[in-house]
Amino acid sequence: MLIHVEDLVHIYAPGTPLERMALRGVNVEIHPGERVGILGPTGSGKSTLVQHLAGLLEPTAGRVWLDDVVAHGRGAAARAHRLRVGLALQYPEDQIFAQTVFDEVAFGPRNLGLAEAKVLTRVHWAMGLVGLDKAEADCPGRDCSSRSQMEQRVPFTLSGGEMRRVALAGILAMRPEVLILDEPTASLDPRGRRELLARMRAWQGETGLTLILVSHDLDELARVVDRAVVIVEGRLVADGPVRRILSDGELLHHAGLDVPQPVALLQALQKAGWPVRTDRLLPEEAVAEVLRARGPGQIASKGGET
Amino acid sequence: MNLLLPGMYVAADSALHRLDPRVKMGGALLLMALPFAAPRLWSTLALLLTVAALTRLSTAPLSALLRTLHTVLWVGFFMFFFYLFTTPGRTIVALGGVGVTWEGLVAGATQVYRLCLLVTIAALLTFTTSPGQLAHGLEALLGPLGRVGLPVREIALVLTIALRFVPTLFDEIDKISKAQRARGTDFCSGNPWHRVRAWVPMFVPIFVSAFRRAEELAVAMEARGFRTAHPRTRLHQLHLTHRDLLAAAGLAATSLTILALNHVSWPPWQPPT
Numbered sequence: 001m002l003i004h005v006e007d008l009v010h011i012y013a014p015g016t017p018l019e020r021m022a023l024r025g026v027n028v029e030i031h032p033g034e035r036v037g038i039l040g041p042t043g044s045g046k047s048t049l050v051q052h053l054a055g056l057l058e059p060t061a062g063r064v065w066l067d068d069v070v071a072h073g074r075g076a077a078a079r080a081h082r083l084r085v086g087l088a089l090q091y092p093e094d095q096i097f098a099q100t101v102f103d104e105v106a107f108g109p110r111n112l113g114l115a116e117a118k119v120l121t122r123v124h125w126a127m128g129l130v131g132l133d134k135a136e137a138d139c140p141g142r143d144c145s146s147r148s149q150m151e152q153r154v155p156f157t158l159s160g161g162e163m164r165r166v167a168l169a170g171i172l173a174m175r176p177e178v179l180i181l182d183e184p185t186a187s188l189d190p191r192g193r194r195e196l197l198a199r200m201r202a203w204q205g206e207t208g209l210t211l212i213l214v215s216h217d218l219d220e221l222a223r224v225v226d227r228a229v230v231i232v233e234g235r236l237v238a239d240g241p242v243r244r245i246l247s248d249g250e251l252l253h254h255a256g257l258d259v260p261q262p263v264a265l266l267q268a269l270q271k272a273g274w275p276v277r278t279d280r281l282l283p284e285e286a287v288a289e290v291l292r293a294r295g296p297g298q299i300a301s302k303g304g305e306t
Numbered sequence: 307m308n309l310l311l312p313g314m315y316v317a318a319d320s321a322l323h324r325l326d327p328r329v330k331m332g333g334a335l336l337l338m339a340l341p342f343a344a345p346r347l348w349s350t351l352a353l354l355l356t357v358a359a360l361t362r363l364s365t366a367p368l369s370a371l372l373r374t375l376h377t378v379l380w381v382g383f384f385m386f387f388f389y390l391f392t393t394p395g396r397t398i399v400a401l402g403g404v405g406v407t408w409e410g411l412v413a414g415a416t417q418v419y420r421l422c423l424l425v426t427i428a429a430l431l432t433f434t435t436s437p438g439q440l441a442h443g444l445e446a447l448l449g450p451l452g453r454v455g456l457p458v459r460e461i462a463l464v465l466t467i468a469l470r471f472v473p474t475l476f477d478e479i480d481k482i483s484k485a486q487r488a489r490g491t492d493f494c495s496g497n498p499w500h501r502v503r504a505w506v507p508m509f510v511p512i513f514v515s516a517f518r519r520a521e522e523l524a525v526a527m528e529a530r531g532f533r534t535a536h537p538r539t540r541l542h543q544l545h546l547t548h549r550d551l552l553a554a555a556g557l558a559a560t561s562l563t564i565l566a567l568n569h570v571s572w573p574p575w576q577p578p579t
Contacts, residue, residue, distance in 0.1 A: 015369060016367070016369075016370065017316050017317070017318075017367070051484065054488055056484045056487060056488060079490070079492060082487060082488055082490065083490050085488075086488065087484075087485075087488040089481060089484065089485050089488075092485065094478075094481065094482065094485070094511055094515060095481075095482055095485035095486060095489075095507075095511055096511060096514075097506065097507045097508075097510035097511050097514075098507075098510075107489055107507065108489040108490055111489060111490030111491060111492075112490060156514065170489065171488070171489065174489065174490065
């Protein structure tokens with residue numbers, strides 16, 4: 001296994017009137033190449049957990065292992081941990097500081113101590129992954145060893161969606177083994193959301209990295225992850241295949257969430273006596289399930305009935 | 307959100323919390339002047355007793371008080387050694403060219419004591435008074451200066467907003483430092499030039515977000531009809547109760563007693579002034 005969380009407890013501001021227990025003994029294992037979704041209501045400890053996974057917090061009790069090494073908040077081991085695990089916090093565009101998009105994306109690779117030529121290829125690669133390399137595509141003959149027009153721009157003049165993608169490129173350019181995204185599509189428009197989702201899947205396929213996605217959006221989770229972990233009030237209440245978790249209405253209700261729309265539809269049909277399975281999370285899967293249940297040849301004749 | 311700054315307001319329901327902010331602020335100023343106005347032995351002891359009693363009344367946790375005192379640790383050290391080496395008098399030991407004097411030791415200790423006392427009194431005020439009340443109290447106390455053209459309301463408003471954004475700013479610093487550490491920034495190693503440069507990725511985003519927040523706040527205030535030119539009324543008016551008057555009288559009496567004790571010249575040894 002890659003990451004192993006053992007009896008993790010985190011208390012914010014211990015010994016003060018503001019003391020708050022964010023994690024109350026969490027155990028979880030994450031294997032290489034997995035796509036794991038973390039869901040739970042606001043304030044359940046999701047963000048605290050992923051910051052521990054990224055080696056950014058010191059546990060109050062318990063341990064976080066990365067390949068048999070325990071990382072704590074300080075020291076060389078912790079830094080090595082952080083370089084292997086990339087974390088995009090909520091609203092990652094807030095971390096942008098550089099004068100040009102290139103320098104922003106190059107910040108992480110340079111911190112890794114890479115040579116400037118290597119940094120350049122990393123930046124181009126990452127910009128391509130987030131879809132900010134259109135200038136190159138427009139003029140295929142251009143010299144790849146120089147900076148694109150986009151890379152020369154001042155990041156603060158970009159749109160919100162572009163800034164988000166620049167920030168994500170800055171994390172991807174470090175080529176982490178584990179990529180953690182904390183609500184990456186929050187406050188993006190539906191199209192930006194869809195694009196980012198498609199890219200997330202593509203990154204994962206292309207690089208084989210381990211992906212951990214924190215989200216409230218069940219449709220998003222259904223499309224990207226295979227395994228879901230549910231956290232409620234600092235405790236891990238469920239861990240299993242995303243299909244099972246996201247079609248468990250009772251569990252999701254406990255976590256302050258509703259089942260995805262397709263599941264709700266299938267559940268209603270099942271209640272009405274239809275022989276359908278309810279663990280179909282995506283609209284297209286639900287359509288296929290309904291068609292299967294109705295049997296072949298009936299669509300044309302009874303299509304308008306239901 | 308998850309942070310307790312030294313000296314930050316601690317919501318509770320103590321006698322000091324309920325007191326009118328004007329009385330508290332006036333009292334704090336009075337008590338802060340006393341170690342300078344009445345430095346002799348019996349006054350000092352009486353003052354220490356008073357501050358200890360007030361600490362008890364405030365129900366402030368001792369750990370929070372110690373944390374606040376911790377912030378002036380280095381200033382205290384510096385003051386102590388400065389006085390230790392620079393006060394002329396009877397030499398105890400001579401280290402090379404500089405001598406440590408008996409007078410220096412006493413003067414250094416006195417300065418550190420005063421510093422700690424001032425910080426404690428200020429902390430008692432901020433522990434028990436919410437930022438809003440502090441600003442309201444300041445506005446009330448500065449009120450008379452409004453007649454000579456000081457923009458008292460605006461000063462109070464600026465103070466309120468500044469205090470309101472302190473926790474927000476610290477949250478922001480926490481977030482950005484995590485984000486940059488996740489990208490491999492190392493604040494604690496390398497040569498001094500590297501360390502200074504490591505702070506650039508911290509401060510630029512924080513300034514950017516501070517300016518953005520300021521602009522958003524200005525728009526939000528104007529959208530709700532805020533104008534500096536028009537006097538505003540308050541939802542919560544300050545009213546002096548019997549208890550406030552009693553507390554004010556008690557503080558005045560205590561202060562007078564401490565001042566009077568300063569005239570007692572026995573025993574012959576007295577702290578330096």
